[in-house]
Amino acid sequence: QQQVKQSPQSLIVQKGGIPIINCAYENTAFDYFPWYQQFPGKGPALLIAIRPDVSEKKEGRFTISFNKSAKQFSLHIMDSQPGDSATYFCAASQITNFGNEKLTFGTGTRLTIIP
Amino acid sequence: SQTIHQWPATLVQPVGSPLSLECTVEGTSNPNLYWYRQAAGRGLQLLFYSVGIGQISSEVPQNLSASRPQDRQFILSSKKLLLSDSGFYLCAYERQGAPHEQFFGPGTRLTVL
Numbered sequence: 001q002q003q004v005k006q007s008p009q010s011l012i013v014q015k016g017g018i019p020i021i022n023c024a025y026e027n028t029a030f031d032y033f034p035w036y037q038q039f040p041g042k043g044p045a046l047l048i049a050i051r052p053d054v055s056e057k058k059e060g061r062f063t064i065s066f067n068k069s070a071k072q073f074s075l076h077i078m079d080s081q082p083g084d085s086a087t088y089f090c091a092a093s094q095i096t097n098f099g100n101e102k103l104t105f106g107t108g109t110r111l112t113i114i115p
Numbered sequence: 116s117q118t119i120h121q122w123p124a125t126l127v128q129p130v131g132s133p134l135s136l137e138c139t140v141e142g143t144s145n146p147n148l149y150w151y152r153q154a155a156g157r158g159l160q161l162l163f164y165s166v167g168i169g170q171i172s173s174e175v176p177q178n179l180s181a182s183r184p185q186d187r188q189f190i191l192s193s194k195k196l197l198l199s200d201s202g203f204y205l206c207a208y209e210r211q212g213a214p215h216e217q218f219f220g221p222g223t224r225l226t227v228l
Contacts, residue, residue, distance in 0.1 A: 006158070032215045043205050043219030044159070089158060093215060098166040100147040101214050102174070105158040 003027050004092050006106025013080055014114055021075045021109045023090035028071075030092035032101065035064065035075050038087045038108075047088070048075070080113045087111070117142035121206050121220040128227055134179075134193040136223050138206030141187065146208040148189040149217060150181055153203040165189060201227045 005024045013019045023033075034049035050057045050064040050073065057064045061078040077084055090106040118141045128134060140146050150162040161174045163181035171181050178197050182190045189206055203224050207217040 034215070036219075041222075041224075043207075043222050045219065046216055049215065095214075096164075096172070098170075098172070100164065100166050100209060101217075102149075102161055102164060103159075103217060104161070107158040 003104045004090060004106045006090050006109060008109060009107070010110040010112075012112045012114060015080060015082060017080050017113075019077050019080055019084075019111055019113075021088055021090070021111070022072065023074065023106050024070075024072045025092050025104075026071065027092070027094065027104075029094045030104070031095065032093040033064070033066065033073050034091050034093065034103070035062075036089045036091060036105075038089065044089060077111075082113045082115055085111060085113050117208070117210070117218065119206060119208055119218060119220040121204075121223050123223060124221065125224045126226070128196050128225065130198055130227055131195050134191070134196050134200070134225070136191040136204055136206075136225075138189040138191075138220055139187055140189075140208045143187075143208070143210050145186055145211050147211070148183065149207040149209070150189065150191050151205040151207065151219075153205060153222075159205065163191070196227045198227050201225055 035047045036044035037047045038044040048059045048062045050066050052068050063076040066073040087108045087110050089108050091103045093101045120139050149164045151159040153159050164172050165183045179193050205222045206220040209217050
């Protein structure tokens, strides 16, 4: 059962455009929503994250928009560059009985920025 | 600073053979440790996590097992590999007292033939 749905599966945008990746979740126990960036053959790296009591967060050219009532959140990349070409994963985090966090990932979006 | 290592980087194994993948973390004590598998088109699937030596939580019943023999060592094993075990295996750690941020290792590409 997929608890975090991500779309689109792939996305091609011209340099300078604003790619938008969308995610939706069902489990209201999720309490933190990170985005990860992964380059081919590498492990994912944390890009930006948001808590559900905030509607928007910006870090540099990356912005997360969060709609708690709709259980949806999205990643926007401003002034996209060819170096942003990577696979992006949204995730949702919940605390376990041991006090650590476990992540549920979306299926990923392969983003290509063309010059 | 902290670093995370995984080995081997790539592995090709026949069906029915055993498996042992290792993950080690440097620069932090008592980290929370995680094993994920990444398959094409399916994102990252959490397999196991551990909050301390000897403690393992399993997320998905399968042909794999995990162990944590030392504070900063996490091992993923199988007695007999299946074709469906092929994938990209990622180890991650989370520092104690710094939740919400998991750092991933470089991964192991496993191909079962």
